[in-house]
Amino acid sequence: MDYRKLGRTGLKVSPLCMGTMQFGWSLNEADSHRVLSATFEAGINFFDTADIYSRWVEGNPGGVSETFIGNWMKQAKIPRDQIVLATKVRGTMGKGANDHGLSRVHIVNAVEASLRRLQTDYIDLYQAHWTDDDTPIEETLRAFDDLVQQGKARYVGASNYSAWELMQALWVSDKYNLVRFDSLQPHYNLIHRDEFERELRAVCKTYQIAVIPYSPLAGGFLTGKYRKNAPLPASQRAEGRKRDMTEKNLALIADMEIVARRHNATVSQIALAWMLADPVITSPIIGATSIEQLNENLGALRINLGQGEVDSLNNMTAWKIDEDE
Ligand SMILES: NC(=O)c1ccc[n+]([C@@H]2O[C@H](COP(=O)([O-])OP(=O)(O)OC[C@H]3O[C@@H](n4cnc5c(N)ncnc54)[C@H](OP(=O)(O)O)[C@@H]3O)[C@@H](O)[C@H]2O)c1
Numbered sequence: 001m002d003y004r005k006l007g008r009t010g011l012k013v014s015p016l017c018m019g020t021m022q023f024g025w026s027l028n029e030a031d032s033h034r035v036l037s038a039t040f041e042a043g044i045n046f047f048d049t050a051d052i053y054s055r056w057v058e059g060n061p062g063g064v065s066e067t068f069i070g071n072w073m074k075q076a077k078i079p080r081d082q083i084v085l086a087t088k089v090r091g092t093m094g095k096g097a098n099d100h101g102l103s104r105v106h107i108v109n110a111v112e113a114s115l116r117r118l119q120t121d122y123i124d125l126y127q128a129h130w131t132d133d134d135t136p137i138e139e140t141l142r143a144f145d146d147l148v149q150q151g152k153a154r155y156v157g158a159s160n161y162s163a164w165e166l167m168q169a170l171w172v173s174d175k176y177n178l179v180r181f182d183s184l185q186p187h188y189n190l191i192h193r194d195e196f197e198r199e200l201r202a203v204c205k206t207y208q209i210a211v212i213p214y215s216p217l218a219g220g221f222l223t224g225k226y227r228k229n230a231p232l233p234a235s236q237r238a239e240g241r242k243r244d245m246t247e248k249n250l251a252l253i254a255d256m257e258i259v260a261r262r263h264n265a266t267v268s269q270i271a272l273a274w275m276l277a278d279p280v281i282t283s284p285i286i287g288a289t290s291i292e293q294l295n296e297n298l299g300a301l302r303i304n305l306g307q308g309e310v311d312s313l314n315n316m317t318a319w320k321i322d323e324d325e
Helices: 029-041 065-074 106-118 135-152 162-175 198-206 218-225 236-243 247-262 267-276 293-303 307-316
Strands: 016-018 044-050 084-089 125-128 153-159 180-183
Touching: 029 065, 029 293, 065 106, 084 106, 106 125, 106 135, 125 135, 125 180, 135 153, 135 162, 153 162, 162 180, 162 198, 180 198, 198 307, 218 236, 218 247, 218 267, 247 267, 247 307, 267 293, 267 307
Parallel strands: 016 044, 044 084, 084 125, 125 153, 153 180
Antiparallel strands: none
16 A cells, blocks of 8 residues: 655555545444445555534434444454544534534534544544634634644644635644644545635645545546436435536546546546546545445556546546636
């Protein structure tokens, strides 16, 4: 496995990170443990979760994904220092006025709850899930800084920040000598490029911020299993994918199938290989609801796309307005 540095830090992570949002939603605990074990045995050392996963499921209080991971580490006797555990804070975890956000009070309470569920005494990468307009960024960063000083978090990162918000956070960390965001978790894939590429990409490259994109397969659309005039695949996410099934995106899938055949690969593997070909990307966060999906996605690590193939995929999905038009 080609472990790489998480941005400018010395922390080494696998080139794919296993996402666990599907736990307690698309996967029960026993199956989640099986996927986690297969992932770890394949050499993946990087796991991403969030306190709110998967609170959107009726009757699910949140914290379920963290709980499954904590139970798995204990039952499967996973050496804690052999995995890089990333989780997030920001979402609503209760009915109280302070049960959400990035205030000092919520961060201090939320980290204790995450540590309890994960059955560990530290989080490798603690991330702000998205911004909080009610809290000054200095308060958030001071709270994160304290957690790092206390050994409860080792590195901190951001997710869903815009370029100016990320720059502001870097500036505040610099000005007050506080821990800084060393990773960004953006929404990024072949059919959702502009949000990251417009300005965030340049910030991350310039400041050596690790990029760990989420939804690299567009929630399953970029696997090629969503077909025109065919029944939707059996997935909790199928309804949501209907919006992706545009003529343009389906033509992209057809093009990706041609590239896939050339590499004796699958559409999913081409979607991931496209991302892995970009030196700015540290480790895309994949999701898998079965070991078969996991193995297929891991296969992307052996595919090297030619520059012509990358250019062609980029052209097919270009978001820039053509100046000649
Ligand atoms: N920071 C944030 O705001 C944020 C937001 C979203 C996600 N995330 C993180 O990113 C992780 C990944 O996100 P994602 O689940 O949206 O990633 P994704 O890779 O775009 O989609 C994964 C889903 O696609 C389907 N799939 C995956 N591999 C497949 C294959 N080989 N063949 C067929 N279907 C396949 C599975 O769903 P089905 O089997 O149900 O089709 C799987 O759960 C999450 O677990 C979470 O850790 C973060």
